[in-house]
Amino acid sequence: xxxxxxxxxTSLPPYDAVSQPYQESIHALTADSPVLYHLSLGISSxxxxxxxxxxxxxxxxxxxxxxxxxxxxxxxxxxxxGGYVKLPSDSPHYFIERASRRVPGxxxxxxxxxxxxxxxxxxxxxxxxxxxxxxxxxxxxxKDSAPVFSINKNRWADxxxxxxxxxxxxxxxxxxxxxxxxxxxxxxxxxxxxxKVWESGVANAEKVHEGIDGGEEFS
Numbered sequence: 615x616x617x618x619x620x621x622x623x624t625s626l627p628p629y630d631a632v633s634q635p636y637q638e639s640i641h642a643l644t645a646d647s648p649v650l651y652h653l654s655l656g657i658s659s660x661x662x663x664x665x666x667x668x669x670x671x672x673x674x675x676x677x678x679x680x681x682x683x684x685x686x687x688x689x690x691x692x693x694x695x696g697g698y699v700k701l702p703s704d705s706p707h708y709f710i711e712r713a714s715r716r717v718p719g720x721x722x723x724x725x726x727x728x729x730x731x732x733x734x735x736x737x738x739x740x741x742x743x744x745x746x747x748x749x750x751x752x753x754x755x756x757k758d759s760a761p762v763f764s765i766n767k768n769r770w771a772d773x774x775x776x777x778x779x780x781x782x783x784x785x786x787x788x789x790x791x792x793x794x795x796x797x798x799x800x801x802x803x804x805x806x807x808x809x810k811v812w813e814s815g816v817a818n819a820e821k822v823h824e825g826i827d828g829g830e831e832f833s
Contacts, residue, residue, distance in 0.1 A: 638652055638653040638654065638655065638656055639651070639652055639653070640652070640653070640804065640808075648672075648674070648680075649672045649680065650671070650672060650804075651669060651670065651671055651672060651804055652669075652670045652672055652682055653667055653668065653669055653670075653688075653808065654667055654668035654669075654670075655667045657688070657808055657811050657812040657815065658787060658811050658812070658814075658815045659815060659819075660812055660815055660816060660819075661816065661819050662690070662692055662816045662819070664690065665689060665690050665691070665692075666687055666688065666689050666690070667687070667688040667808070667812070668684055668686075668687055668688075668713075669684075669685060669686040669687070669688055669710075669804075669805050669808060670682040670683055670684045670685060671683045671685050671801060683717075684713040684714070685712070685713055685714070685717055685720065685801055685805075686710045686711065686712060686713055686720070686801070686805040687710070687711045687713055688708070688709075688710055688805060688808055688809055688812065689708070689709050689710070689711055689753075690707060690708055690812065690816075691705060691706070691707055691708075691709075691752065691753070692707070694750050694752065695750050695752065699750070702748070702749060702750070702754070703729075704747075704748065704754045704755050704757075705724075705745075705748060705750075705752055705753060705754045705755070706724025706725055706726060706739075706741060706753065706754075706755065707725070707813070708724065708725045708809040708810075708812065708813050709722065709723060709724030709725065709741045709753060709809070710722065710723050710724070710802070710805040710806060710809065711741075711743055711753075717798070718798065719796065719797065719798025719799070720798050720801060720802060721740055721762065721802060722740065722741045722742075722743050722753075723738050723739065723740060723741055723762055723763075723802060723805075723806060724738070724739055724740075724741040724753070724755060725737075725738060725765075725806065725809060725810070725813070726738075726739050726755060734766070734767055735764065735765065735766050736764070736765040736810075737761040737763070737764050737765075738761055738762045738763035738764065738765070738806055739755045739756065739759050739761055739762065740755070740756040740759045740762065741753050741754065741755055741756065742754055742755075742756050760773065761773060762802070763778075763802075763803070763806065765810070768780050768781045768782065768783070770803065770807075772793075772799075776793065777792060777793070778791065778792060778793040778795065778803070779791045779792055779793070779803060779807075780792065781807060781810065783811075783814060787811050789803075789804070789807045791803070
């Protein structure tokens with residue numbers, strides 16, 4: 615695949631993105647393929663005490679090496695300020711924040727689960743990082759904003775409802791991208807998928823509590 619330019623007009627062909635659990639690299643097709651992205655932590659093994667993971671895009675250089683460009687901070691909010699307040703419904707537990715506004719096309723986005731009984735659907739909405747309309751001045755969803763993506767079980771759709779990817783929670787946590795996407799949209803998709811893997815790992819992990827002496831206790 616030719617090296618993409620940093621442009622929202624550049625479409626990347628569909629292919630698999632595979633993340634090895636307990637590792638920090640995201641590869642195309644297989645684990646021995648070139649690295650597309652790098653994470654500061656292995657997201658599938660995190661507990662709910664971790665609140666931030668960096669995502670960098672690996673950009674190939676002419677000499678064959680790769681340069682890492684930090685594009686997103688993946689964030690987790692377990693509760694409201696101080697840890698004593700339940701997180702308001704207008705704030706996301708998992709969201710992605712742009713590392714730089716100089717990279718065109720990227721948005722700050724969060725995962726919002728459907729509250730309808732029996733409907734396992736998640737929408738991806740724009741997030742106001744500064745929380746200007748939040749009661750607690752914490753990141754919250756932009757009011758009346760339109761979804762950027764939607765997730766129904768393992769199927770991802772774009773804003774128009776067209777299927778663009780599917781994720782598979784096997785040992786390798788694969789994301790199969792089935793549509794050609796602009797560079798920025800692909801970056802956002804991968805970052806949000808990482809949040810879903812993180813969310814799944816936390817939901818299935820042993821709960822970690824802080825002991826009296828400040829150490830960690832597992833239940």
